[in-house]
Amino acid sequence: MSSGRKILGEERRTLILQYLKQSSDPITGSELAKKTNVSRQVIVNDITILKARNEPIIATSQGYLYLPQSGNDGIFERTIACYHTPDEAEAELNLLVDHGLTVKDVKIEHPVYGDLTASIMVSNRKEVEQFMARIRETNAAFLSELTDGVHLHTVSAKDSRTLDAAEKALKKAGFLLDE
Structure with missing residues (x-):
């Protein structure tokens, strides 16, 4: 966010989901924190909340990934x-x-x-x-x-x-x- 505005609560979690869904590569907590102008710890908490809502997010050594559960898609x-x-x-x-x-x-x-x-x-x-x-x-x-x-x-x-x-x-x- 170039405006420096801190993104709050649900709006931030919606943005986090949007970023993760649009990326095929993992995104680190630090990157998400910069995009939403909050601390990495806030992102960790948001990810926990999103996982509790059954969002298919996994934490990897390279960052967070969104893995939709849509059949096996030939895999x-x-x-x-x-x-x-x-x-x-x-x-x-x-x-x-x-x-x-x-x-x-x-x-x-x-x-x-x-x-x-x-x-x-x-x-x-x-x-x-x-x-x-x-x-x-x-x-x-x-x-x-x-x-x-x-x-x-x-x-x-x-x-x-x-x-x-x-x-x-x-x-x-x-x-x-x-x-």
Whole structure:
């Protein structure tokens, strides 16, 4: 907003939804804060309110994304079980995106909390690089470290053959958890 006017409440949340719906790329909280002349924390609160209203917004390491739930639109999804060390995470993600997959999330089964899921949303090497940089910058642990490397990924692709090829490559690389 060039006028410097602080956008208030519902008007701001409507604008946030509009920005997210119009963008195919993630938008950071800081970018949304600048556009509406409020703090990033206000944006975080607004996103929480919008999610509570069942708006399909996800937080990724690159920013917020609006993901409308409209059928599968020709996209095929699969959950795959993987196993590797933290040092191999980047290689695993690159292998998946190099095969044309989007890695939507990571899931683990925690002994106390049950199923834990975190959004990843990477589709290319640049996004993997940004995700890994964020992990390093924050010194964050991978969820899979809580389960000695065992985890699930929800992945999507344009067809099932692409999913099959990626799964075969994971097996060859030693990242696929054998049954």
